[in-house]
Amino acid sequence: MPQAIWKGHIRFGLVNVPVTLYPAETRDELNFALLDKRDFSPIGYQKINKRTGKPVANEDIVRGYEYQEDQYVVVTDDDLRRASPERTQRVDILDFVSPAEMAPSFYERPHRGG
Numbered sequence: 001m002p003q004a005i006w007k008g009h010i011r012f013g014l015v016n017v018p019v020t021l022y023p024a025e026t027r028d029e030l031n032f033a034l035l036d037k038r039d040f041s042p043i044g045y046q047k048i049n050k051r052t053g054k055p056v057a058n059e060d061i062v063r064g065y066e067y068q069e070d071q072y073v074v075v076t077d078d079d080l081r082r083a084s085p086e087r088t089q090r091v092d093i094l095d096f097v098s099p100a101e102m103a104p105s106f107y108e109r110p111h112r113g114g
Contacts, residue, residue: 010093030065032075037062040072 006021034043037060041051049056064072 032063033066033072035062035064035072035074036060037074040064040074 002022004020004022006019008019010017010019034047035041036043036049036056039051040062041049043049043056043061047056047058047061048054062074063076064074066072
């Protein structure tokens with residue numbers, strides 16, 4: 001079963017409706033590579049710099065996403081925290097519109113309620 005991406009309540013005056021939001025699509029998981037932070041070279045399971053063959057200390061290892069062959073974006077713990085909003089964040093409903101009024105370009109991806 002997919003993991004909920006948001007749980008909360010929608011309030012209409014004195015009426016409180018519990019809501020759970022689940023992703024409506026199947027996602028491919030991101031796979032990060034461990035990199036030597038000095039030159040972003042991939043390191044192996046034994047924490048060896050694949051380019052130099054030398055061991056890499058834990059404090060010299062960063063997490064990176066390979067977006068092109070041998071091209072990486074370094075991703076920090078702070079980056080991951082900012083990318084994952086808390087599941088209990090408040091959602092304020094300001095207005096309702098009919099689905100016909102919403103252009104598909106406003107949807108980042110589909111969701112289904114629960």
